[in-house]
Amino acid sequence: MRPESIQDAVIRLAGNSQDGIQTAGAFLARLAGRSEHDVMTYMTIPATISGGPSIFQVRIGSGEVLSAGDEADFLVAFYQHSYQDHVGFLREGGVLLYDSDNVEPNLDDKRFVYVGVPITGLTVEALGGTAKDKGKNIFVLGLISKIFNLDDEKLKRLISEKFGGKNESVVNTALMAFQAGYAYPVGNVLTKHYRFEHIPRPSGRAQLTMDGNQALAYGLIAGGVRFGAGYPITPWSSVMETLRRELPKYGGIFVQAEDELASVSIALGCSYSGYLAVTGSAGPGISLKAEAIGWASMAEIPLIICNIQRGGPSTGLPTNVEQSDLHQAIFGSHGDSPRVVLAPASVEDCF
The missing domain is CATH 3.40.920.10 (Pyruvate-ferredoxin oxidoreductase, PFOR, domain III)
Known part of the structure; x- marks a missing residue:
């Protein structure tokens, strides 16, 4: 046939x-x-x-x-x-x-x-x-x-x-x-x-197949991040798993902490010692980290925070995603606490 x-x-x-x-x-x-x-x-x-x-x-x-x-x-x-x-x-x-x-x-x-x-x-x-x-x-x-x-x-x-x-x-x-x-x-x-149909690519470059979470993890590594800490929560967990697997290959380390407060505190400690660090979570976890994030602003300690958003308020919908935490990202702090907020629109943006 x-x-x-x-x-x-x-x-x-x-x-x-x-x-x-x-x-x-x-x-x-x-x-x-x-x-x-x-x-x-x-x-x-x-x-x-x-x-x-x-x-x-x-x-x-x-x-x-x-x-x-x-x-x-x-x-x-x-x-x-x-x-x-x-x-x-x-x-x-x-x-x-x-x-x-x-x-x-x-x-x-x-x-x-x-x-x-x-x-x-x-x-x-x-x-x-x-x-x-x-x-x-x-x-x-x-x-x-x-x-x-x-x-x-x-x-x-x-x-x-x-x-x-x-x-x-x-x-x-x-x-x-x-x-x-x-x-x-x-x-x-x-x-x-x-x-x-096979249409040859003019650039001749090899391509990768990945999702936004994978692109984000590899983008962090490419950007020089070598330390991080986090606590498992869907849909952030796959970012954490990738970093935990890949960071040691580049002389780094990722720590799975006992809770959200500990994870952001460990990441702050890494940044305080001179190494740019990352932590992350979904919306409910970001709420738990809010006080420590405000402290980072007050102490002027650089920190990368990834909010992999899940749908709905409170504990929400763990296996569904939406883009509804922008106000939390910009204004979710005690007092005046400015921060840079980036909202990727594509897998390429995540990298």
Whole structure:
């Protein structure tokens, strides 16, 4: 089957967070970055330990991609609720790939192309039943790779890199699931395959695929920050984890403190001794740091503070973000306490 050449596609994976939706989507995003394609992603993560409905949307383009897309060209529905909640985001003529073991779509709705695959059953069959249906996200990754003629060897390397630090059986299981999805005769139920056009980049520079938090962490390091302290809180935690992993490579250190007050105080101590330091949090944590931040202004001690904002007042929505803390950043202090406030508008700005 000769693939149809395309320049852009929006792929939405809809299921539950415990199914590894974000992991599968992240593989697609990383592959795009390593294949000289532009990419932008959007995801939702439930704020419950047990997991819940979740999506990962990735837009891959041969040219410049400026948004994650409003409508999906390709929707993967793992469950009935995934289909019901997200079919409205699928454009007319788009492809609905659904797990026929769990989903019964309305086939009378002729606006879409329906591709039913027994994803759960085939995953269990491929892995011998020992992992139950764990791995169906990687099975779907194999299916998508085949449908869009993606570089399966690069994807296999990405899978090996991702799970390489775990038991070898984990890597082998993931690769088995991927190969089973890639080998599935999807051409029997889908009349078209696709291939992204390759448009060489004029600059010839290698590109990176990262989110704003990663860009912020590496920007701090590139800017000369070598010391920091923090306390875990979503969605700041990934900045902290990156700094804790990377700073020692440059002769620095990052301390996980026992609470928000301790973290800002440790960072102030580093700056007081002559080393520019960073601390950070989300809105509730910034509130707890407010007195110490005011003291830094009074003592004229330089300090970088990152507020990775979560949605809503009080403890808010831990796994959702918004831009609502500007007044807190500018005026959230006791008395007159001027500070420089920078509000990045893009991943590049974060760096």
